[in-house]
Amino acid sequence: MSSITLQNLTKRFGATVAVNDLSLHIDDREFVVVVGPTGAGKTTTLRCVAGLEKPDDGMVLFDGQDVRSVSPAERDVAFVFQNYALYPRKTAFENIAFPLQARNLSAAEIKAEVERTARMLRIHHLLDRRPAQLSGGEQQRVALGRAMVRRPRAFLMDEPLTNLDFQLRAQMRSELKRIQRELDNTFFYVTNDQVEALSMGDRIAVLNAGTLHQVGTPQEIYEHPADLFVAAFIGSIRMNFLRCAFIADTGALVSADGGWSLPAPPRLREGAQKSKDPGQLILGVRPEDVLLSTEAGNGALEGQVYVAEPLGNHNVYNVRIGPALVRVKTPATFMLDAEARVSVQFNMARAHLFDSATEQALT
Ligand SMILES: Nc1ncnc2c1ncn2[C@@H]1O[C@H](COP(=O)(O)OP(=O)(O)OP(=O)(O)O)[C@@H](O)[C@H]1O
Ligand SMILES: [Mg+2]
Structure with missing residues (x-):
């Protein structure tokens, strides 16, 4: 030994x-x-x-x-x-x-x-x-x-x-x-x-x-x-990566395509400020940290189901949010019709932020 x-x-x-x-x-x-x-x-x-x-x-x-x-x-x-x-x-x-x-x-x-x-x-x-x-x-x-x-x-x-x-x-x-x-x-x-x-x-x-x-x-x-x-x-279903910018004045993360804006919790705000270029960030959200609902939710983003993959013990939905596609893991019992309109919430407490230029984690 x-x-x-x-x-x-x-x-x-x-x-x-x-x-x-x-x-x-x-x-x-x-x-x-x-x-x-x-x-x-x-x-x-x-x-x-x-x-x-x-x-x-x-x-x-x-x-x-x-x-x-x-x-x-x-x-x-x-x-x-x-x-x-x-x-x-x-x-x-x-x-x-x-x-x-x-x-x-x-x-x-x-x-x-x-x-x-x-x-x-x-x-x-x-x-x-x-x-x-x-x-x-x-x-x-x-x-x-x-x-x-x-x-x-x-x-x-x-x-x-x-x-x-x-x-x-x-x-x-x-x-x-x-x-x-x-x-x-x-x-x-x-x-x-x-x-x-x-x-x-x-x-x-x-x-x-x-x-x-x-x-x-x-x-x-x-x-x-x-x-x-x-x-x-690392991760059975690949993490979602969304290009975004941090706006210091409002404390918000805004998607590069302008499709969404989300308030950044303190951890992500501190991370964003570590970057040399807070205008070029990547938000990382694991598929299990995205919540779908058929009812409009407070602060939720609007999305539409693009592809559904039933995998037996869970489902994976590819959801369009503006031009972006986001993978979402849901329980097998959560059934959505093709093309269904959904509200999408990221669990920002578990989200990651990366610097585009260095590819290093900021959080
Ligand atoms: N004897 C060799 N001669 C030339 N190149 C080699 C030799 N052995 C390995 N390489 C190269 O070195 C790199 C690393 O190879 P290695 O076999 O260590 O990879 P690996 O991580 O084990 O990949 P895999 O998962 O496919 O087994 C590769 O680019 C490979 O082509
Ligand atoms: Mg090998």
Whole structure:
């Protein structure tokens, strides 16, 4: 069990800067998820930690020790790849037992260890089967088991749940989190799925184009995104972004298209004043922080339903407010006709304000 520290890590491939001056500390026994879109540099970062890639600048430390001169094998980390390769001719038992073979263990000790691990992964009834006789999710758990029996100093996981169907993915998310607690080990996990990041990480690091945008607890990242990229990337239904200007005289936010004007509560007013150009702001409102009503409300904006998406346990309405389209999440029971006229209220207490030029959060 180790802490892992990335210190100003940079990795280039020709003209591509895959990882750009990345600094991140993962505590011993912490579960940290790096989340970012494709090409963000997630795999490259993990490969640098594992020693499979040599950084151009910066370094990786385990428990504060520079590991530059430590070979991948000696780093003693378990790397679970996205495309786990199991030995096709070996049974699940033999696949999991494989890393133990190199150690001086009796057959009984190996059996006990494999069975203990398989029970943790809920695959102990499948140990006699070969990979071809297992579902994708079961194969994935065999691959995890093979990594787990090694008892490494840390686990590196590269999108290990990508090949699973929606339900199994949800199940494995909570299983993995439980397993991490049980193993009481450091997990460095990367994914492009923000749901995985929010649901599993003790902390989340948001990476894009090699650059770290924000590190924080899931709640911090969701409630206080540091910039437009994080605000847009985190959240199952994308945050609404509305161009507006702050009018100091009246304390109002006025939309760029002139379609609406809303009084800014003190928090947003203070934020707006931090901007070099309060005339060029972006109001961010999550779809769950927009309230629709069929009755005219005090201070509500006028809108019209453009598209309705019933999603089973909730609905998403795209509502036109002037030329702007706003996504609104409502309970499944809130039914509106196509083209219905609605009044729209933003929960300004939960709204965000961003600077257009710097893209940084002001609130
Ligand atoms: N061996 C390589 N040679 C050249 N370029 C590479 C190499 N490996 C990665 N890259 C480039 O570095 C960038 C980061 O790649 P990386 O695989 O780390 O992204 P990622 O975040 O893991 O993406 P994905 O979610 O698609 O797996 C990309 O632009 C990629 O094309
Ligand atoms: Mg990758």
